[in-house]
Amino acid sequence: MKKTLALLLTGILALSLALAGCSSSTSKEKDDGKGGSSEAKGGVLIYGKGGDAVGLDPAIVTDGESFIVTQQIFETLVKYGEDDTEIKPGLAKSWEVSDDAKTYTFKLETGIKFHDGTDFNADAVVKNFQRWAKSKDEGKFAYYASMFGGFEGDEGHVIKEVKAIDASTVEFTLNRPQAPFLKNLAMPTFAIASPDGIEKEGDDFTKNPSGTGPFKFKSWKPGDTIEVVKNDDYWQDGLPKLDGVTFKVIKDNSARLNAAIKGEIDLMDGLNPSDISKVTGDEKLQIFERASMNVGYFAFNVEKAPFDKKEVRQAISHLINKKEIIDNFYEGTAEPAKNPMPPSVSGYNDKIEDYDYDVEKAKELLKKAGLEDGFKMDLWAMPVPRPYMPDGQKVAEAIQASLKQVGIEANIVSYEWAAYLEKVQAGEAQSFMMGWTGDNGDADNFLYTLLDKDNIGSNNYARYANDEVHELLIEAQSTADEAKRNELYGKAQEIIHDEAPWVPLVHSLPQLAGSKTVKGFVPHPTGSQSLVNVSLEN
Amino acid sequence: MLPGFVMEAFQNDRGRFEGPLFKRRVIVLFSYTVRRLGSLIPVLLGMAFIVFMMIRAIPGNPAQVILGQQATEEAVAAMTKELGLDKPWFIQFWDYLSGLLKGDLGVSLKTNSPVSEEIGPYLMATIELALIAMIIAVVIGVNAGIVSAWFQNSWFDYVAMVIALIGLSMPIFWLGLMEQYIISIQWDLLPTTGRDNIRDPVEAITGLYLIDTLMAGRVDQFFEVIKHLILPGIALATIPMAIIARMTRSSMLEVMRSDFIRTARAKGMKMFWVVYKHSFKNALIPVVTVIGLQTGLLLGGAILTENIFGWPGIGTYIYDAILSRDYPVIQSGILVIAFLFVMINLVVDLLYAAIDPRIKYK
Numbered sequence: 001m002k003k004t005l006a007l008l009l010t011g012i013l014a015l016s017l018a019l020a021g022c023s024s025s026t027s028k029e030k031d032d033g034k035g036g037s038s039e040a041k042g043g044v045l046i047y048g049k050g051g052d053a054v055g056l057d058p059a060i061v062t063d064g065e066s067f068i069v070t071q072q073i074f075e076t077l078v079k080y081g082e083d084d085t086e087i088k089p090g091l092a093k094s095w096e097v098s099d100d101a102k103t104y105t106f107k108l109e110t111g112i113k114f115h116d117g118t119d120f121n122a123d124a125v126v127k128n129f130q131r132w133a134k135s136k137d138e139g140k141f142a143y144y145a146s147m148f149g150g151f152e153g154d155e156g157h158v159i160k161e162v163k164a165i166d167a168s169t170v171e172f173t174l175n176r177p178q179a180p181f182l183k184n185l186a187m188p189t190f191a192i193a194s195p196d197g198i199e200k201e202g203d204d205f206t207k208n209p210s211g212t213g214p215f216k217f218k219s220w221k222p223g224d225t226i227e228v229v230k231n232d233d234y235w236q237d238g239l240p241k242l243d244g245v246t247f248k249v250i251k252d253n254s255a256r257l258n259a260a261i262k263g264e265i266d267l268m269d270g271l272n273p274s275d276i277s278k279v280t281g282d283e284k285l286q287i288f289e290r291a292s293m294n295v296g297y298f299a300f301n302v303e304k305a306p307f308d309k310k311e312v313r314q315a316i317s318h319l320i321n322k323k324e325i326i327d328n329f330y331e332g333t334a335e336p337a338k339n340p341m342p343p344s345v346s347g348y349n350d351k352i353e354d355y356d357y358d359v360e361k362a363k364e365l366l367k368k369a370g371l372e373d374g375f376k377m378d379l380w381a382m383p384v385p386r387p388y389m390p391d392g393q394k395v396a397e398a399i400q401a402s403l404k405q406v407g408i409e410a411n412i413v414s415y416e417w418a419a420y421l422e423k424v425q426a427g428e429a430q431s432f433m434m435g436w437t438g439d440n441g442d443a444d445n446f447l448y449t450l451l452d453k454d455n456i457g458s459n460n461y462a463r464y465a466n467d468e469v470h471e472l473l474i475e476a477q478s479t480a481d482e483a484k485r486n487e488l489y490g491k492a493q494e495i496i497h498d499e500a501p502w503v504p505l506v507h508s509l510p511q512l513a514g515s516k517t518v519k520g521f522v523p524h525p526t527g528s529q530s531l532v533n534v535s536l537e538n
Numbered sequence: 539m540l541p542g543f544v545m546e547a548f549q550n551d552r553g554r555f556e557g558p559l560f561k562r563r564v565i566v567l568f569s570y571t572v573r574r575l576g577s578l579i580p581v582l583l584g585m586a587f588i589v590f591m592m593i594r595a596i597p598g599n600p601a602q603v604i605l606g607q608q609a610t611e612e613a614v615a616a617m618t619k620e621l622g623l624d625k626p627w628f629i630q631f632w633d634y635l636s637g638l639l640k641g642d643l644g645v646s647l648k649t650n651s652p653v654s655e656e657i658g659p660y661l662m663a664t665i666e667l668a669l670i671a672m673i674i675a676v677v678i679g680v681n682a683g684i685v686s687a688w689f690q691n692s693w694f695d696y697v698a699m700v701i702a703l704i705g706l707s708m709p710i711f712w713l714g715l716m717e718q719y720i721i722s723i724q725w726d727l728l729p730t731t732g733r734d735n736i737r738d739p740v741e742a743i744t745g746l747y748l749i750d751t752l753m754a755g756r757v758d759q760f761f762e763v764i765k766h767l768i769l770p771g772i773a774l775a776t777i778p779m780a781i782i783a784r785m786t787r788s789s790m791l792e793v794m795r796s797d798f799i800r801t802a803r804a805k806g807m808k809m810f811w812v813v814y815k816h817s818f819k820n821a822l823i824p825v826v827t828v829i830g831l832q833t834g835l836l837l838g839g840a841i842l843t844e845n846i847f848g849w850p851g852i853g854t855y856i857y858d859a860i861l862s863r864d865y866p867v868i869q870s871g872i873l874v875i876a877f878l879f880v881m882i883n884l885v886v887d888l889l890y891a892a893i894d895p896r897i898k899y900k
Contacts, residue, residue, distance in 0.1 A: 046736050051858070052850075054648055139601070139617035146613065203650060222659055223850030225736060246739075250731050250848035252711070258718040259731045259848070418598030418863055425602075458611055 042230070042243035043536040045518070048256045048268035052223050052249045055206035058191045059132060060140050067188045067528040068269075069247055072228050073115075074191030074211030075530075077106055077125065077170075078182055082522045083291055084344060085441025087182045091120065091192060091212065092170075101177035101480035108168045112235045114194035115217070116210040122164035127195040129162040143189040147440065148178075177478045179485055180442035187440050188528060214240035214532040224249060241520070241535035260285065260513055266536065267514035267521065273331035273390060279513045286516050292335065292342040292507035293525035295446070296388035296435040298399060299462040299502040304430050306375055313500040315365035317355035319402045320503050329395055333511055337504035339493050341446035344525050345438065346482065347489035352497050359405050366406060374407025380424065380432035384417045387527075388435035388508045395505070396433060424461050433505075434461055441526060443489040448473045451496060464501035567888065574884050578877075585876045586638070586869065590631050593860075593868050599623075600647050600863035621647050623865075634869065643873075644866030648859070653870045657852065661874065662745025663733060664851035667843070668836040670767045671774035676829060679779040683786025683825075687794060688813050698783060705780035714773045714846035721769060728765050731848035735762050770847040774840055778832035785828045789821040796820075822893050830886035834879035838872075 051065040058070040079090040092106035112120040132144040133152040141151075149156035158181070161173040174181070184190065197210035209217050212235070215228035229244040248265055250256040253272045259265045261282060271279065271287070279285045298320065300307035307313055322336040338354035341347075366372050381396035382389060389395065393414065400410040410431075415423060424432050436459075439445050449455055452473050453465035469492050476488040496502075512523055520533040601617035618624050622633070637644060643653040682702070686695040722730040733747055734740040740759055743750045748767075751760040793799065794817050802812050841853030852871060859867035890897045 044737065048848075055650070137616070137620075138613040139620040142613045142617075150612075206650070219739075221739075221742060221850065222656060223663075223854060224659075224733065224848075225739065227739070246736055248732065248736050248848065249850065251845040251854065252715075254715055255718060255731055255846045255848065258715065258723060262718075262722055262730045264730060264732065264736065416596070416598070418603045418861070419596065422598055422602060 042241065044244040044246055045242050045267060045531065045534060045536060046265040047245055047247050047531075048250050048259055048265035049247060050249070050251055050253065050256070050270045053220075053226060053247075056209040056217065056220075056226075057193065057206035058189050059128075059144070059193065060206060061189070062142055064527045069226050069228070070191065070209070070211075071188050071213070071528045071530050072215040072245060072532075073209050073213045073217055074188070074193060075213050076186050076188065076191045077108075078186045079530075080183075080186050080441065080524060080526065083524060085183060085186075085293075085346075085525065087186060090186070091125075095182075097480065101179075101478075102174045104172040104174070104181065105165070106170045106172070108170065109235060110168050112212050113233060114197065114210050114212055115231060116194050116197050118194055118196040120192065120194075120212050121167045122170045123167075124195050125170045125192055126162050126164050128192050129159065131195075131198065133157070133159060133162075143187070143439075147184045147187065147190075177480055179477055179479055180440055180444050183440040183442045188526075214530065215242075215245060218244070236532070240532045242531065245531055257513060260515070263515065267512065267518055269510070269512045269523075271511040271513045273333045273511065275513075276331060276333070276511060284516055285513055286518070288512040288514060288521060288523050289333070290510040290512065290523035290527070291344050291525040292509050293344060293441065293527065294388040294435060294437040295337050295340055295342060295507055296334075296386070296433070296505045297337070297340070297502045298431065298433050298505055300431050300500075301427055301429060301461075301463055302465075302501050303427065303463045306369065306371055306377075307431060309369045310499055311365045311369040312371060313503075314355065315362040315369070315406070316403065316408075317500050317503045318358045318362040318365070319406065320399055320505070321357045321402060322354075322505055323357075325395055325398055326506055328398065329391055330506065330508060334506040334508040337507050338497070340450060340496060340502060340504055341443055341493075342438070342507040342525075345441055345443050345446065347443035347486040349490040349493040351490075352493060355500075355503075363406055372407075374409065376409045376411065377403075378413050378430040379403075379410040380413045380415075380420070380429040382417065382420055382433055383414045386435055387437055387510055388506065389433065390508075392433050425457070425459075427457075427461075427463055429461075432461065437527065438525075443485070444473070444477060447489060447492055447496070448477065451501065462501040464496075464499070466495060466499065469495050563891075567891065571884070571888065574887070578880055581880060582873065582877060583635075586635070586873055587631070589869050589872045590634065591627075593863070593865055594627060596863075598863050600865060603862045634866070638870075638873075643870035646859075646864055646867050648862050648864045648867075653866055656867075657855065657871060657874060659742065659745050660850060660852040660855040663849060664837055664840055664844075664853065666733075666746050666748060667767065667770055667774060667840060667849060667851060668833065670771040671836055671840075672778065672829070672833050674771050674775040675779035675782055675832070678775075679782030680786050680825065682779075683783040684790055684813060684818060686783070686787045687790030687817075688809075690791060695787075699787070702780035702783045705776040708776060710773055710776070710842040711846055713776060714770070714843060717769045717773060718846075728769055730769075731846075733763065733766050733849065734759065735766075738762070770843050770849055773846070774836060774843045778829075778836065781832060782825065782828055786821065786825050789824045790817055793817045793821040819893070823890060826886055826889055826893065830882050834875075834882045837878055838875040 049065060049068060053066040053069050054063050055061045055066055056070055056073065058067065058074050061067065061070070076090050077092040078087050080086065081088055091109055091112070093109050095104055095106045097104055108122060108125070114120055132141045135141055136151045138145045145151060148158045151157060158174055158176065158178045159172060160175045163171045165171050191211060194210040198205050201208050207220065214231055214234050216231045218227040218229045220226045226247040227244065230240055230242065234240060250259055253270050254275065256268045257271065257275050257278065260268050276287065279287050300313050302308055326332060326334045326336060336354070338352055339349060343350070363372065379396055379400060382392035385391060396412045400412060403410050414420070423429060424434065436446065436450055449459050451460055451462070451464050451469065453470050456463045456465060472488045472492040476485045479485045479488065514521065517536045517538055519535050519537050521531070523529060599614065599618065600623065601614045601621060622630065634644060643657070645652050646656060649656065682698045686698045689695055718730040721727050738759065740747045740750055740763065741754055743753055747763040748760065751763055799812060799817055802816050838853060840851055841857050843849065844851040844854045852875065856868060856871040859871060
């Protein structure tokens, strides 16, 4: 009996030794391989992200995980600055705007070819815009419809005509001036795709994309990896520096960081603020901070009592300690918000003085509203982490505790995210937490989209309606002069601040981590960026 | 080759696969299998109906989720129409069913590609992981259970059963992250995430990388794939391993108290053979049942492991679909898993007859 037990144990021991031996010897091999590849010129960058792309046709996708990839394959006529939303030349090397701000004439770069070998020229640009404008398919080209006011023939459609003057000149004629027009064109969704490819591939273009970008699409293992490789005929000399990029999906943020620490991936987004110390403590890793393009806020449904009273909203604005929230739940990776839009967006009114944290003032205001004994309310909190709100439930609890000081009893309500959005949009929530990430880096995309009376039932979840604000925002939409626009937006922010339909909480600063060998990587506030200038160096 | 005792069930007393007994058994098994397969249809239909109704009962409009927070009302309305979600539910269900009968699993609302095309790689990734996990769970779980029963109330018994209890109650995401931190990062033994070395990716042919690498003649990649399977395999195996160990132990204890075991020992038979041959064979039925159920569960329940280990499996596929209200993917994904689950159970039932000739199917 003892003999057999001994035999069994020996067997198990031998097996585990064999396994350990096998794994350690092969892991050494792997280290060698890795060392070799990072010394080589160029190299392939592995980018770890939290979700797979939905599709690779930038015109039809709306999610950031897709744009991170399409930004490498496609390019836009004009592009954003490296870390701001200033407009720079892209496929168009220069442009002129007519005095009435209704005609934009673009001079295109010449000699560029799409990845499928066809020429990029004015015709291709026209065909892309026609594809969107003539589709009248709001389900498919949702971004086009929302940025350019619908489709051809619609009353609100901004673009009247897109015309090729010659092979390298395109003229856009607008129905009415649209101030953020250039910023819209720079959005990754309006990238110019190969008209030939679109025609040939049809609905499969989204799985086999062809653009002018620094990298060409190579392969896609769904839910796992997407490979893009260097475009050897790229029109900018000496670029891209990398031989390719592989995007790898690792859903869990902590697991993704483990992979980065191990060196299996070179760069990752979605670093948990609580994991920052792990990165700074690792001599092989570095942190990248993305400038903020978002706002996380706590809003009132101004149609529902008691939040129809301005004093109540102001009182609560005095009760929320933003600094404490940032320290406790963002680990310092956010800046307090006083306006509905982040400072990186031009038109931001820095003169506004935020409601300070002051319980006495709040009590006074509540007394004025006749609610000095407090009241009961529902506080809706988002169930999932969002870029602007890492932990909605905990922040809601912090707000709940602050409100208790003046006798307001907040009951925290939560739904699964899709249901949450739908119910908040339908005006079911009395007060709620929400947020927004900018699309094109324009003030209009924050103030008009989120707080204009036109958008009640859409993105104006607070159901805030103010005619004065509405007039300012509409005027700003058709003003081409940047300084004048900023003045209008500044004024609108003043009114919104006083009326306090929201308590703007924070502008979060998304953190990324990467190997120290990654050079030239600048995370863009819009959330995705071209990796054309990135290199791997030891 | 099937294990000896399975073959025995079909042999006559001369050890050959022939004669009236063999024929009758084959015919009975065959007709039983056919009837069981027939009874699959109502099961799957009912399943399809329940899932169909359930996902429509949860609030949230797919069109809104697909287009995102930014979308205008008109866009959402247009999308809803395009997706056919404005039709009454019974028409939608009928469309779905008639598609199923033609082998059409529907088209993903999110990516616009056929589910039958999309689901393959995800399913293969999960099957590979689940098989490895079950191998780990069965080998360790069964042996731990047997030895525990053999040396009942010994230190091994206590330790094994405490470990089994811990294994049952340990959160997988925590275990997974700990494995990565200690085994991959601290000890540098195994890779943290993924199915293959991203810098030297496996060319997918069947989707089962263990087979694909061998087909491509890449033995180095084959070992790389095995290394990637170990950590997620262990994480996924903990719960079934614990359940199997406990079930084996209790089943073995029962058998080892029977008279024929006492007789076998009285004959002076070696204890090892008493335990591993005579007792185990008779204790096997409940163990096989549990193994079958657990295998089925792993197919759909690997989602936490998949998330932690960057594993592109079907759990993640369906979970993402639930978040984006991708109805066809949810419906068909769950249907495929349900189908596999029922099939595994059928195999288990057939195994009963092989394991225990006293069990007869009519």
